Amino acid sequence: MVNPRNAYGEALIRLGKKYKNLVVLDADLSKSTKTAMFAKEYPERFFEMGIAEANMISTAAGLASCGKIPFVSTFAVFATGRVYDQIRMDVAYSEANVKIFATHGGISVGKDGASHQMIEDLGLMRVLPNMIVMAPSDATQTGRIVELMAASKGPMYARVGRANAPLIYEKKDLQDIKIGKGMVVKNGSDVSIIACGTMVEPALEAQKTLKKDGISARVIDMHTIKPLDEKLVIKCAKETNAIITAEEHSIIGGLGAAVAELIAENNLSTKFVRMGIKDVFCESGDPTELLEKYELNEKHIVKNAKKLLN
Amino acid sequence: MKDYDDKAIHELDLTAVKIRKHVIEMLFRAESGHPGGSLSAVDALVALYFNHMNYNPKKPCDPERDRFILSKGHAAPALYAVLAESGFFDVKKLKKIREINCMLQGHPACLYTPGVEASTGSLGHGLSFANGVALAGRLDKKDYNVYVMMGDGETGEGQIWEAAAVAAHYRLDNITAMIDRNFLQIDGNTEDVLRLESVRDRWSSFGWYVIEINGHDIREILRALRDADAHQKQPSMIILHTIKGKGVSFMENNVDFHGVPPNEMEYKLAMEELDLAQKKLEVAV
Numbered sequence: 001m002v003n004p005r006n007a008y009g010e011a012l013i014r015l016g017k018k019y020k021n022l023v024v025l026d027a028d029l030s031k032s033t034k035t036a037m038f039a040k041e042y043p044e045r046f047f048e049m050g051i052a053e054a055n056m057i058s059t060a061a062g063l064a065s066c067g068k069i070p071f072v073s074t075f076a077v078f079a080t081g082r083v084y085d086q087i088r089m090d091v092a093y094s095e096a097n098v099k100i101f102a103t104h105g106g107i108s109v110g111k112d113g114a115s116h117q118m119i120e121d122l123g124l125m126r127v128l129p130n131m132i133v134m135a136p137s138d139a140t141q142t143g144r145i146v147e148l149m150a151a152s153k154g155p156m157y158a159r160v161g162r163a164n165a166p167l168i169y170e171k172k173d174l175q176d177i178k179i180g181k182g183m184v185v186k187n188g189s190d191v192s193i194i195a196c197g198t199m200v201e202p203a204l205e206a207q208k209t210l211k212k213d214g215i216s217a218r219v220i221d222m223h224t225i226k227p228l229d230e231k232l233v234i235k236c237a238k239e240t241n242a243i244i245t246a247e248e249h250s251i252i253g254g255l256g257a258a259v260a261e262l263i264a265e266n267n268l269s270t271k272f273v274r275m276g277i278k279d280v281f282c283e284s285g286d287p288t289e290l291l292e293k294y295e296l297n298e299k300h301i302v303k304n305a306k307k308l309l310n
Numbered sequence: 311m312k313d314y315d316d317k318a319i320h321e322l323d324l325t326a327v328k329i330r331k332h333v334i335e336m337l338f339r340a341e342s343g344h345p346g347g348s349l350s351a352v353d354a355l356v357a358l359y360f361n362h363m364n365y366n367p368k369k370p371c372d373p374e375r376d377r378f379i380l381s382k383g384h385a386a387p388a389l390y391a392v393l394a395e396s397g398f399f400d401v402k403k404l405k406k407i408r409e410i411n412c413m414l415q416g417h418p419a420c421l422y423t424p425g426v427e428a429s430t431g432s433l434g435h436g437l438s439f440a441n442g443v444a445l446a447g448r449l450d451k452k453d454y455n456v457y458v459m460m461g462d463g464e465t466g467e468g469q470i471w472e473a474a475a476v477a478a479h480y481r482l483d484n485i486t487a488m489i490d491r492n493f494l495q496i497d498g499n500t501e502d503v504l505r506l507e508s509v510r511d512r513w514s515s516f517g518w519y520v521i522e523i524n525g526h527d528i529r530e531i532l533r534a535l536r537d538a539d540a541h542q543k544q545p546s547m548i549i550l551h552t553i554k555g556k557g558v559s560f561m562e563n564n565v566d567f568h569g570v571p572p573n574e575m576e577y578k579l580a581m582e583e584l585d586l587a588q589k590k591l592e593v594a595v
Binding site: 023044045047049050052054055056057058059060061062063064065066067068070085086088089090093094095 | 419429432
């Protein structure tokens with residue numbers, strides 16, 4: 001088990017060496033977001049902005065206007081909903097080279113409760129023109145995604161969860177990873193499970209279980225929610241009999257919604273279900289218990305797959 | 311240091327009238343926009359762009375340039391007129407403001423217009439943006455200054471106070487902010503809508519160096535800018551005491567002209583008044 005947040009902190013240190021114009025901003029959460037690792041290494045390029053997120057986003061845009069590559073971090077709730085207008089005007093509309101990297105996305109934040117469980121961020125960011133939206137699935141991929149964010153121009157948002165997570169990839173698996181290009185992690189012919197972020201690992205577990213029951217599941221790691229890898233989704237719709245999307249996010253506005261829109265507009269007749277938070281605020285609790293109660297784990301992926309194929 | 315000579319100030323006063331004429335012309339043609347807050351901001355903009363700031367309109371992205379950020383984005387007509395007259399783009403473009411397929415958007419948009427540093431119009435962002443520019447300047451050991459203009463009503467936005475705290479915390483003495491203190495916002499007098507006084511005490515208690523002047527006296531504005539630039543270890547705030555609608559008698563202190571353009575009769579009257587003001591100044595040479 002490795003924490004993707006640590007992978008973020010480590011990537012920042014590597015990239016800080018490579019890009020002298022990379023700067024990092026945080027809003028009093030640098031120990032949690034792991035930007036503190038960068039701050040220790042490059043104190044002159046780390047800006048503690050205090051509990052003042054709106055200012056932090058616009059300040060990052062100002063830094064970007066002078067050729068800096070600002071990485072801005074805080075929890076996903078504060079990195080998007082709280083500062084939507086600042087991102088809209090100063091980052092997206094201005095096409096500023098600002099990289100928003102949020103941690104504590106989704107309900108597996110756990111005991112802090114709904115105030116801290118961000119389930120709308122992918123949707124909020126996805127509706128913004130010019131914005132690229134990503135949710136890496138493990139620590140290795142997080143490191144690679146952060147590298148890609150630094151190397152490519154323009155507004156970007158990426159989010160990871162709070163918890164430790166099993167490693168899915170080794171470095172060599174991700175040599176060719178590209179923003180906007182989904183990864184076929186397991187091939188299969190009966191059902192496609194298109195997942196992002198923390199749901200990729202349970203999707204892979206579900207694939208194993210389904211296999212035992214004679215069902216061949218394809219697992220897609222859709223680390224980029226926008227721009228969506230449309231070709232891959234269409235391919236899945238044509239080659240398998242059903243599509244399941246899985247995300248630690250509301251079923252409205254995120255990955256499932258993006259896939260649904262695409263399927264509808266391309267007249268693809270496939271069985272389809274969106275797995276995610278069903279338009280409710282969740283609650284405090286142990287992450288595993290929460291994911292069970294809100295039907296967002298391996299068991300429920302298996303259940304949905306069987307239901308769809310019946 | 312040498313003070314500004316009368317001839318230079320006189321020239322700037324004339325330029326200010328010219329800019330005000332552009333503003334009225336633009337608003338009349340666009341049949342929309344914000345006369346009051348554009349006119350009150352003109353003299354400070356003229357002082358900045360026609361005397362004080364260091365920039366090259368042919369190189370709008372020059373890393374060494376001083377930056378100006380119009381946080382009160384609704385005063386866009388005044389900014390556009392000043393940018394055009396400074397050589398950032400053709401003055402003829404001004405009359406297309408707010409039209410489709412035009413480089414001049416209703417509110418400043420940095421991807422559309424050379425010389426526009428930040429996209430504004432949603433209030434309260436400009437000072438934060440300036441913080442970023444100032445931090446970058448310090449990191450890169452550059453000498454440029456960052457100037458920001460906010461509306462007085464705009465300072466109701468909480469983000470401004472986040473930015474004020476951060477600028478003071480980081481001792482960003484390369485920032486000079488200005489407040490266009492005309493005492494009027496859409497719903498009325500600022501003190502009735504949401505009390506702002508004491509503006510001076512608020513900013514100085516946040517750790518800012520505060521200067522208070524007549525925002526229509528260009529010599530005073532230039533002296534204040536020089537004073538602010540020289541001041542160290544603190545960001546500077548220049549409170550510009552202004553008159554909303556300044557330069558057109560029936561728009562002055564008239565809140566009805568916050569966001570309503572002149573009709574044809576008002577347009578003619580306004581232009582007559584400004585023509586007269588221009589002639590008076592020309593005679594005075």
